[in-house]
Amino acid sequence: MDCPTCGLANPPGALKCDCGYDFSASKPADFPGWPISLAWGQKLSAFWSISWPAWIVSFLGVFLLGYSGDLLLQDFSIIAVGGNLAFLGIQALLTPRLVRKNYRSFRVYVVREDGTQSRKMSIPEAVSVWLWILWPQFAFLLLVSLVVWSLGSKAPDVVRGFSTMLAWFRVLVVGPYAVGLAVRVKYAAFRLEARGFRYV
Numbered sequence: 001m002d003c004p005t006c007g008l009a010n011p012p013g014a015l016k017c018d019c020g021y022d023f024s025a026s027k028p029a030d031f032p033g034w035p036i037s038l039a040w041g042q043k044l045s046a047f048w049s050i051s052w053p054a055w056i057v058s059f060l061g062v063f064l065l066g067y068s069g070d071l072l073l074q075d076f077s078i079i080a081v082g083g084n085l086a087f088l089g090i091q092a093l094l095t096p097r098l099v100r101k102n103y104r105s106f107r108v109y110v111v112r113e114d115g116t117q118s119r120k121m122s123i124p125e126a127v128s129v130w131l132w133i134l135w136p137q138f139a140f141l142l143l144v145s146l147v148v149w150s151l152g153s154k155a156p157d158v159v160r161g162f163s164t165m166l167a168w169f170r171v172l173v174v175g176p177y178a179v180g181l182a183v184r185v186k187y188a189a190f191r192l193e194a195r196g197f198r199y200v
Contacts, residue, residue: 033195043176054090095130132182
């Protein structure tokens with residue numbers, strides 16, 4: 001029989017699924033799944049879930065601002081800084097998606113000091129999590145800015161190629177690292193716990 005919570009095929013006499021679903025009581029576990037350490041692909045998936053809408057909105061904002069005011073032609077560095085700040089700000093608004101989204105092979109829960117578990121974050125909790133996702137990205141952007149500034153006038157073609165490579169590095173390495181930090185850290189009154197699911 002297939003588990004209604006995670007879709008795992010269980011033997012006919014099974015009392016409980018791996019995710020915690022109780023077949024005899026026909027009810028899901030209060031805290032389904034099992035604790036896991038997130039793999040790189042899972043961290044990437046979590047980072048992407050809060051990043052792709054932020055990229056689209058910040059890109060559209062930069063495009064409209066640059067197109068309407070010819071600012072893009074005048075000073076590209078101002079547009080780049082503005083776009084990155086907009087991206088990080090929008091990402092802050094999307095941080096609660098980390099615990100609300102049903103990922104294919106895992107879920108992220110908020111576990112509070114009193115032992116209660118939830119799939120929702122309060123605003124202070126979301127801000128705390130976002131700060132841990134923010135600082136590795138901010139440090140990376142600062143480092144990239146210094147390198148681009150130092151090379152900018154000497155080798156503009158190298159800088160353009162370098163910028164594209166670093167954008168991919170940010171998505172594939174820095175973002176997943178930041179999510180991993182945010183999930184592992186012990187916050188003042190809560191923690192995040194990743195729990196695995198076989199199928200969803």
